[in-house]
Amino acid sequence: MDTQVMTADAPEASRCGMQTVRPIEEVKSVVIRFVGDSGDGMQLTGNEFSKAIARAGHDFATHPDYPSEIRAPTGTLFGVSGYQIQFSSGQVFTSGDAPDVLVAMNPAALKTNLSDVKHGGMIIANSGAFNKVNLQKAGYQSNPLEDGTLTDFRLYTIDISDLTAQALKNTGIAKKEVGRCKNYYALGLMLYLYSRPIENEEENIRAKFAKKPDIAEANVIALRAGYAYAESAEMFVSTYQVRAADIQPGRYRSLTGNHAAALGFVAASELAKVPLFLGSYPITPATDILHELSGLKHYNVTTFQAEDEIAGICSTIGAAYGGVLGLTTTSGPGMALKTEAMGLAVMLELPLVITNVQRGGPSTGLPTKVEQSDLLQAVYGRNGECPIPVIAARSPADCFDCAIEAFRIAVKYMTPVIFLSDGGIGNAAEPWRIPDPAALPPLDVKFRTNPDGFEPYARDEHLARAWVRPGTPEMEHRVGGLEKHFLTGNISHDPLNHQRMVEVRAAKVAGIAKDIPPLEVEGPSSGDLLIVGWGSTYGSIVQAREQAELAGKSVAHVHLRHLNPLPAELGDILARYKTVLVPELNLGQLARLLRERYLRDVIVMPKVQGKMFKVSEIYNRILELC
Amino acid sequence: MNQMTEIKPLTRKDFESDQDVRWCPGCGDYALLAQVQKLLPTLGIPRENFAFISGIGCSSRFPYYMETYGMHSIHGRAPAIASGLKLARPELSVWVVSGDGDSLAIGGNHFIHAMRRNIGLKMIMLNNRIYGLTKGQYSPTSEFGKKTKTTPLGSIDRPFSPVSVALGAGATFVARTVDSDHTHLLETLRRAAEHPGTAFVEVLQNCLVFNDGAYNTLADKETRDDARILLEHGKPLRFGKDGNKGIRMRGFDPEVVTIGEGGVTEADLAVHDESAPNGGLAFFLSQFAAPLPVPLGVFRSVEAPAYEALSTQLAADARAQKGPGTLEKLFNSGDTWTIA
Numbered sequence: 005m006d007t008q009v010m011t012a013d014a015p016e017a018s019r020c021g022m023q024t025v026r027p028i029e030e031v032k033s034v035v036i037r038f039v040g041d042s043g044d045g046m047q048l049t050g051n052e053f054s055k056a057i058a059r060a061g062h063d064f065a066t067h068p069d070y071p072s073e074i075r076a077p078t079g080t081l082f083g084v085s086g087y088q089i090q091f092s093s094g095q096v097f098t099s100g101d102a103p104d105v106l107v108a109m110n111p112a113a114l115k116t117n118l119s120d121v122k123h124g125g126m127i128i129a130n131s132g133a134f135n136k137v138n139l140q141k142a143g144y145q146s147n148p149l150e151d152g153t154l155t156d157f158r159l160y161t162i163d164i165s166d167l168t169a170q171a172l173k174n175t176g177i178a179k180k181e182v183g184r185c186k187n188y189y190a191l192g193l194m195l196y197l198y199s200r201p202i203e204n205e206e207e208n209i210r211a212k213f214a215k216k217p218d219i220a221e222a223n224v225i226a227l228r229a230g231y232a233y234a235e236s237a238e239m240f241v242s243t244y245q246v247r248a249a250d251i252q253p254g255r256y257r258s259l260t261g262n263h264a265a266a267l268g269f270v271a272a273s274e275l276a277k278v279p280l281f282l283g284s285y286p287i288t289p290a291t292d293i294l295h296e297l298s299g300l301k302h303y304n305v306t307t308f309q310a311e312d313e314i315a316g317i318c319s320t321i322g323a324a325y326g327g328v329l330g331l332t333t334t335s336g337p338g339m340a341l342k343t344e345a346m347g348l349a350v351m352l353e354l355p356l357v358i359t360n361v362q363r364g365g366p367s368t369g370l371p372t373k374v375e376q377s378d379l380l381q382a383v384y385g386r387n388g389e390c391p392i393p394v395i396a397a398r399s400p401a402d403c404f405d406c407a408i409e410a411f412r413i414a415v416k417y418m419t420p421v422i423f424l425s426d427g428g429i430g431n432a433a434e435p436w437r438i439p440d441p442a443a444l445p446p447l448d449v450k451f452r453t454n455p456d457g458f459e460p461y462a463r464d465e466h467l468a469r470a471w472v473r474p475g476t477p478e479m480e481h482r483v484g485g486l487e488k489h490f491l492t493g494n495i496s497h498d499p500l501n502h503q504r505m506v507e508v509r510a511a512k513v514a515g516i517a518k519d520i521p522p523l524e525v526e527g528p529s530s531g532d533l534l535i536v537g538w539g540s541t542y543g544s545i546v547q548a549r550e551q552a553e554l555a556g557k558s559v560a561h562v563h564l565r566h567l568n569p570l571p572a573e574l575g576d577i578l579a580r581y582k583t584v585l586v587p588e589l590n591l592g593q594l595a596r597l598l599r600e601r602y603l604r605d606v607i608v609m610p611k612v613q614g615k616m617f618k619v620s621e622i623y624n625r626i627l628e629l630c
Numbered sequence: 631m632n633q634m635t636e637i638k639p640l641t642r643k644d645f646e647s648d649q650d651v652r653w654c655p656g657c658g659d660y661a662l663l664a665q666v667q668k669l670l671p672t673l674g675i676p677r678e679n680f681a682f683i684s685g686i687g688c689s690s691r692f693p694y695y696m697e698t699y700g701m702h703s704i705h706g707r708a709p710a711i712a713s714g715l716k717l718a719r720p721e722l723s724v725w726v727v728s729g730d731g732d733s734l735a736i737g738g739n740h741f742i743h744a745m746r747r748n749i750g751l752k753m754i755m756l757n758n759r760i761y762g763l764t765k766g767q768y769s770p771t772s773e774f775g776k777k778t779k780t781t782p783l784g785s786i787d788r789p790f791s792p793v794s795v796a797l798g799a800g801a802t803f804v805a806r807t808v809d810s811d812h813t814h815l816l817e818t819l820r821r822a823a824e825h826p827g828t829a830f831v832e833v834l835q836n837c838l839v840f841n842d843g844a845y846n847t848l849a850d851k852e853t854r855d856d857a858r859i860l861l862e863h864g865k866p867l868r869f870g871k872d873g874n875k876g877i878r879m880r881g882f883d884p885e886v887v888t889i890g891e892g893g894v895t896e897a898d899l900a901v902h903d904e905s906a907p908n909g910g911l912a913f914f915l916s917q918f919a920a921p922l923p924v925p926l927g928v929f930r931s932v933e934a935p936a937y938e939a940l941s942t943q944l945a946a947d948a949r950a951q952k953g954p955g956t957l958e959k960l961f962n963s964g965d966t967w968t969i970a
Contacts, residue, residue: 059967208965257966267960274957281718301948303955306717306941311743315710318703318740322683322714325701326722330714348704438966441957474699474715474722477678482647482693484702494649495694 033092035100040109050087097543132165192230266296268407283319327473373614374428658809706737861927
């Protein structure tokens with residue numbers, strides 16, 4: 005799908021006014037991966053490159069991939085940090101299967117990423133870092149840039165380390181700082197190669213290093229030097245251009261899933277006209293939501309960095325009891341610690357949102373890698389009969405909508421809601437079409453203030469009890485984790501009352517099914533094969549299905565946002581296809597839920613490698629099945 | 631306009647809920663309930679602005695018996711829940727009622743961090759030095775060697791002093807009182823209620839089923855004056871039936887002396903200072919154990935900004951600096967681009 009279409013355009017003059025005449029090849033989509041040491045600034049380079057791509061009107065998707073060590077020893081295989089971006093003249097759903105271009109800043113980065121690069125792809129290697137020590141650390145017996153290892157690729161060796169040092173020799177900045185500028189040199193190279201101007205980037209650098217003007221200037225010089233080198237050196241036979249994508253008009257910005265979630269939570273608070281409270285404990289990869297909201301105190305946002313995960317959710321329960329929108333954010337191990345308190349929230353029937361940005365598990369697992377293995381924990385993982393609605397986001401930008409949806413359900417049904425994101429979309433970015441705030445759906449919150457006939461556990465037509473803010477006269481009442489009387493909420497150990505309460509709590513959550521927007525099925529409405537997906541597998545499934553359709557296959561796709569309860573019509577949809585395939589980044593957790601609920605078999609497609617599905621993996625599985 | 635609506639003054643009755651109190655007859659918890667119900671109507675706070683949060687244990691049933699807002703939560707977590715409530719609603723008067731197991735074993739982490747932050751919670755800990763609700767196991771305050779169901783050969787756990795823990799965690803108000811002295815209990819609670827930050831009160835409380843008599847010497851009017859020392863700010867550390875005993879410092883060691891014996895005068899006694907910038911004296915007193923008298927009263931009371939006030943100020947400053955946030959501004963901040 006992302007093959008380079010080699011329709012060489014007529015040569016045109018370069019933008020910088022120099023008279024280089026070099027052909028510009030137009031390509032449909034490109035996958036570029038920047039890899040280097042954890043300290044080489046690859047995340048920054050990737051991020052800045054994606055901004056340049058965004059400004060050019062492309063659709064794109066990114067995938068940052070970094071180790072869980074803050075800064076592993078230099079040159080080591082486990083210290084390699086990477087950032088991949090796919091951009092295209094069409095729609096982009098994933099960061100791409102295989103890089104067309106690998107920018108490798110050292111031998112370890114080359115070694116750990118080479119097997120992913122597309123056959124015949126381009127490798128730009130910083131030859132200056134391929135010295136004896138680094139080669140040894142990466143386990144190379146000889147230099148791969150010279151020994152023929154890379155003959156299947158288009159190799160460009162550039163001594164980025166030395167060229168950056170040359171460019172900066174008159175600036176007087178320290179040697180250590182010079183070394184840190186080479187990522188901007190690499191960025192300059194790539195901007196030229198993909199026909200992007202550097203003026204915006206210079207502004208970005210000056211803004212970013214506003215407090216250190218000498219460093220800002222050094223980075224600008226490095227950027228220009230990289231750009232000029234690519235332009236003037238004879239090594240690149242052509243440059244590449246990707247046409248602007250056919251994107252819905254509007255104003256856009258690039259958002260990661262965690263950033264989008266943070267904006268969504270603030271939006272929920274503004275729409276509801278109720279303050280937002282976040283009680284949280286830092287944990288990878290969820291912490292960025294806490295970072296974002298901590299900087300938004302000029303909104304009605306209070307953030308509380310609690311002493312532990314348990315206090316994170318417990319403070320949130322306290323805040324929700326106080327009558328604000330309570331939010332706690334975490335990842336798998338933290339979710340486990342919050343379990344008991346989630347049970348309390350179910351008993352109290354208070355609205356709050358528990359966000360789990362999933363990572364590889366169990367235990368500490370793979371903190372910086374993607375996995376979808378907390379689904380059963382979210383649906384079932386508590387003591388007692390303890391139903392909690394669960395929703396999941398399918399892409400970075402979708403985290404915005406899911407954040408609002410989570411609070412909509414929470415306040416309407418007076419219930420905690422679990423919102424599942426994951427490390428794949430939490431840190432990845434894509435363009436987000438900025439919505440008109442006035443066009444967002446209202447979020448109705450009603451606090452009961454009338455004491456006449458008030459019973460703390462009396463329910464409305466949705467089986468929700470009333471939300472009463474402490475401070476409301478004549479409505480003082482007590483809530484708690486002990487089983488409570490059906491109406492008064494007083495402690496009750498009556499056997500039949502317990503059965504009634506367990507059943508009404510279950511019925512309340514089950515009833516949300518009638519409040520879920522209709523499912524959209526892509527592809528034929530009945531037939532041979534249906535793919536059911538949830539969460540961040542969305543992009544890979546969409547692209548694989550489209551390819552299969554082009555290849556003449558009858559294959560449909562339905563993607564679930566609501567996982568508990570499941571949408572009411574899902575059973576009927578499943579029944580219309582001979583085979584159901586469920587790709588997930590776990591050993592088959594949604595598959596298990598579907599089998600249990602609909603008593604039909606489904607084919608599990610598990611992946612637990614800390615990586616997203618490749619489009620080709622799902623495509624190949626489709627071909628095996630129909 | 632000028633006509634004042636007549637507000638009926640609140641009474642103790644107004645704070646009694648319709649629930650039957652289910653503590654064992656004779657439990658020390660009754661004394662606390664009665665004194666709290668007596669205190670609250672005198673504080674000038676509307677009843678609906680009180681919230682009582684508890685954890686798990688005998689003492690944690692407390693909120694059910696108060697005609698206020700309240701939550702009986704989960705084991706050890708009351709300070710965390712109360713912190714969230716206080717931060718979300720700083721205008722409420724938020725009380726935490728807990729026990730020695732709830733506060734210091736399972737909930738130790740939340741306990742110390744509430745102290746450290748100085749968040750405006752009134753934290754009352756009923757310390758009976760035993761687990762009552764689970765029927766008689768030793769607690770973090772049970773004495774070394776104590777025989778219980780889980781320590782049939784005697785406990786090998788070293789107990790700690792709740793007051794020491796609170797002081798070590800930086801608490802700005804720390805006091806101790808005893809269930810059997812209602813006047814002292816009420817006055818100590820009043821002092822706590824008036825303190826703006828975290829106010830911690832340890833209530834020595836008798837469990838007559840599982841640890842009866844733990845504080846007999848403090849309860850018995852015959853023995854209590856020799857067994858306790860009532861802390862009074864700015865006053866010498868005097869105690870005893872005849873009021874002639876006192877604490878004299880020998881370097882960092884306390885010694886009991888008798889005024890009039892061996893040339894000892896009142897001027898030789900250490901003077902209590904609850905607001906000393908250095909909390910050394912309070913900590914020193916918190917470590918008193920027999921044969922030294924048990925200090926009761928306010929160990930420490932110093933002023934420091936309350937956490938919720940700082941939090942509110944941060945938000946106000948942010949609004950003053952950046953202007954109130956709108957979704958329009960929020961969505962359109964950062965790098966944006968337009969596709970025509």
